[in-house]
Amino acid sequence: xxxxxxxxxxxxxxxxxxxxxxxxxxxxxxxxxxxxxxxxxxxxxxxxxxxxxxxxxxxxxxxxxxxxxxxxxxxxxxxxxxxxxxxxxxxxxxxxxxxxxxxxxxxxxxxxxxxxxxxxxxxxxxxxxxxxxxxxxxxxxxxxxxxxxxxxxxxxxxxxxxxxxxxxxxxxxxxxxxxxxxxxxxxxxxxxxxxxxxxxxxxxxxxxxxxxxxxxxxxxxxxxxxxxxxxxxxxxxxxxxxxxxxxxxxxxxxxxxxxxxxxxxxxxxxxxxxxxxxxxxxxxxxxxxxxxxxxxxxxxxxxxxxxxxxxxxxxxxxxxxxxxxxx
Numbered sequence: 001x002x003x004x005x006x007x008x009x010x011x012x013x014x015x016x017x018x019x020x021x022x023x024x025x026x027x028x029x030x031x032x033x034x035x036x037x038x039x040x041x042x043x044x045x046x047x048x049x050x051x052x053x054x055x056x057x058x059x060x061x062x063x064x065x066x067x068x069x070x071x072x073x074x075x076x077x078x079x080x081x082x083x084x085x086x087x088x089x090x091x092x093x094x095x096x097x098x099x100x101x102x103x104x105x106x107x108x109x110x111x112x113x114x115x116x117x118x119x120x121x122x123x124x125x126x127x128x129x130x131x132x133x134x135x136x137x138x139x140x141x142x143x144x145x146x147x148x149x150x151x152x153x154x155x156x157x158x159x160x161x162x163x164x165x166x167x168x169x170x171x172x173x174x175x176x177x178x179x180x181x182x183x184x185x186x187x188x189x190x191x192x193x194x195x196x197x198x199x200x201x202x203x204x205x206x207x208x209x210x211x212x213x214x215x216x217x218x219x220x221x222x223x224x225x226x227x228x229x230x231x232x233x234x235x236x237x238x239x240x241x242x243x244x245x246x247x248x249x250x251x252x253x254x255x256x257x258x259x260x261x262x263x264x265x266x267x268x269x270x271x272x273x274x275x276x277x278x279x280x281x282x283x284x285x286x287x288x289x290x291x292x293x294x295x296x297x298x299x300x301x302x303x304x305x306x307x308x309x310x311x312x313x314x315x316x317x318x319x320x321x322x323x324x325x326x327x
Contacts, residue, residue: 009169009178014217017173019210023232025075033229036073060111067108071236074229082240084110084196090157091243092188094259095198096267097166098174099213100221101228102200105236112162115153115184150187157191167256173211174202180260185252197241197259199266205233239266
């Protein structure tokens with residue numbers, strides 16, 4: 001998705017990224033899925049308060065059941081590879097960002113606190129559920145709130161909770177990916193907890209990857225949901241990668257690079273498949289915010305390492321002065 005601000009993450013993905021020749025279900029099946037989804041969401045809204053009173057594994061099972069019911073209503077089969085273990089210990093769970101289904105899939109594996117853009121809170125029904133689940137909202141229109149949001153995530157991690165973050169900052173189609181921005185990896189470093197990379201893959205029953213569930217470009221949420229409900233045999237794979245232990249990374253930029261490499265490897269993508277075309281011709285600039293953070297706009301591909309500037313081999317003035325940056 002595009003952004004209204006030059007410093008905010010952006011993606012070139014849109015309608016042109018949609019895969020072709022997808023097998024779809026009949027209109028009657030789509031209507032049935034719509035009714036089933038609405039039914040699940042209505043039940044979830046009324047059950048949210050009682051579920052909040054539950055504790056421990058009982059509450060986890062109830063929340064997981066709600067998310068799995070949403071997937072089932074949409075005709076989606078969930079496949080999980082690996083385990084999100086470490087009960088009672090906080091961890092920063094980071095994944096690639098493709099669809100509105102991402103948070104549903106992760107919640108179906110194990111309930112966790114999510115970091116989400118503020119706009120999601122206004123989504124019909126789903127936004128209310130997300131807000132009630134304890135989601136930490138990020139105001140992307142106000143950079144000055146970033147350090148405080150990072151600190152809040154660190155507090156949640158210290159309390160022993162899992163927090164899920166999408167470091168790309170915006171959605172991509174799934175066949176291409178954005179680079180992981182380092183800002184919220186600082187929360188894991190400050191809290192002294194591991195980072196758990198998770199790869200999300202959308203495919204059909206025959207193993208062919210599909211971009212139909214992607215929520216990209218200028219389309220509305222309703223349009224994305226409608227297209228997803230038309231798909232036959234959609235499989236959502238959740239691949240849990242080995243954790244990045246506290247202290248393994250030298251800093252948040254290193255932690256982001258390690259997590260990104262793990263996710264790309266799990267998806268079978270090359271480490272440099274970050275679509276440099278989205279930044280070709282863009283002038284690099286940075287914006288300072290309170291707390292010592294700097295937001296850098298992506299620049300053209302580095303001729304040395306082929307990744308987008310700023311990169312690890314960049315000798316920019318910011319790198320020489322050692323300023324703290326989110327990327």
